[in-house]
Amino acid sequence: MRPFTSTVFAEMSALAVKHDAINLGQGFPDSDGPASMLAAAVDAIESGGNQYPPGIGVPSLRHAIAAHERDHYGIDRDPDSQVLVTVGATEAIAGALLGLVEPGREVVMIEPYYDSYAACVALAGGVRRTVPLVRDGDGFVLDRSALAAAFGPNTAAVLVNSPHNPTGTVLTDDDLAQIARLTIEYDAVAITDEVYEHLLFDGRGQHPLALLPGMAERTLRISSAAKTFACTGWKVGWITGPADLVAAARAAKQFLTYVGSGPFQPAVAHALRTEMDWVRANAADLARKRTVLSNALRTAGFDVHRSEAGYFVCADPRPLGYSDGFEFCREMPARIGVAAVPVSAFVDDDQPWRHLVRFAFCKRDEVIAEAAERLGSLR
Numbered sequence: 001m002r003p004f005t006s007t008v009f010a011e012m013s014a015l016a017v018k019h020d021a022i023n024l025g026q027g028f029p030d031s032d033g034p035a036s037m038l039a040a041a042v043d044a045i046e047s048g049g050n051q052y053p054p055g056i057g058v059p060s061l062r063h064a065i066a067a068h069e070r071d072h073y074g075i076d077r078d079p080d081s082q083v084l085v086t087v088g089a090t091e092a093i094a095g096a097l098l099g100l101v102e103p104g105r106e107v108v109m110i111e112p113y114y115d116s117y118a119a120c121v122a123l124a125g126g127v128r129r130t131v132p133l134v135r136d137g138d139g140f141v142l143d144r145s146a147l148a149a150a151f152g153p154n155t156a157a158v159l160v161n162s163p164h165n166p167t168g169t170v171l172t173d174d175d176l177a178q179i180a181r182l183t184i185e186y187d188a189v190a191i192t193d194e195v196y197e198h199l200l201f202d203g204r205g206q207h208p209l210a211l212l213p214g215m216a217e218r219t220l221r222i223s224s225a226a227k228t229f230a231c232t233g234w235k236v237g238w239i240t241g242p243a244d245l246v247a248a249a250r251a252a253k254q255f256l257t258y259v260g261s262g263p264f265q266p267a268v269a270h271a272l273r274t275e276m277d278w279v280r281a282n283a284a285d286l287a288r289k290r291t292v293l294s295n296a297l298r299t300a301g302f303d304v305h306r307s308e309a310g311y312f313v314c315a316d317p318r319p320l321g322y323s324d325g326f327e328f329c330r331e332m333p334a335r336i337g338v339a340a341v342p343v344s345a346f347v348d349d350d351q352p353w354r355h356l357v358r359f360a361f362c363k364r365d366e367v368i369a370e371a372a373e374r375l376g377s378l379r
Ligand SMILES: *Cc1c(COP(=O)(O)O)cnc(C)c1O
Pocket: 087, 088, 089, 090, 091, 114, 161, 164, 165, 193, 195, 223, 224, 225, 226, 227, 232, 235, 236, 237
């Protein structure tokens, strides 16, 4: 685990604290999720829901997750064998990889990637094969020839994150179709990290890979309450998929944490059932914040990429005279009182990503306005 001893978030957040900077580095909201969900958690604590929940999750949450899959995507899941509650999407990713990847087998993933992917593949003894996103206008697209080249007879799994962190890219239907074709051709499994499934902007909709022909029986779909309901500290996530693959992830999961987040599970069940209007309003709000921060970055002199979903926008500070994102992020908290993270922290090949910086916009309007003002002083 030596390559994974420290994270860029710890470094940049410490700098933010030291210089009293606005922290647009780490992606957590600074306001609460739906009030009725918070009340349901308080209620669960006060009414004795404080011991180990069942290993696969409390029944009300597993049923709510199955109902959510049916309502939003028309997928039917058996809440007892095809749904597994995890300690956040983070544990779902770890459980799926540890359960499904044998030592020496390969895992295809998009680069840049969420930082836990590389560490979990290493924990499983697997080998990562990265497929870069490449610039296309003001957005990013999957490098299709690299995708085809990354698959081979040793591929165990492909790990797909759309909407994508850190870029805010939503993979196109053609991208998903090619991933499905290769996954089937090489008889691999797909693990999809869809934690931003409800935070797509500008009329876009989520298209789960599991819905493509031939994929239902080989896809584990991962989501979480963290981003959907603005409760990143609760760590309630889940996996849905065919019973045999869910069982593999469950076997690993039970020895990672066994269980977690007991009183938060019924609260998330309540939110999945009753608070999707809050989620839609929140997504519209995030789209607006995305636009405000993107415009502020552009005004400050950055070359700003299109963010289509999620919590983040990526910006290029080269027009301001910075060619190294790490250097820029180490300097910014002291210089202007804003913290961000370099995208090169999420890649193997940092050459194409060296310059790029990720900013979170999941913050209160006044915080974004203050950050915009400070960024304005960069010129
Ligand atoms: C936030 C995030 C996670 C982690 O979700 P938790 O439920 O907090 O563990 C996983 N994947 C991506 C892409 C994320 O952005």
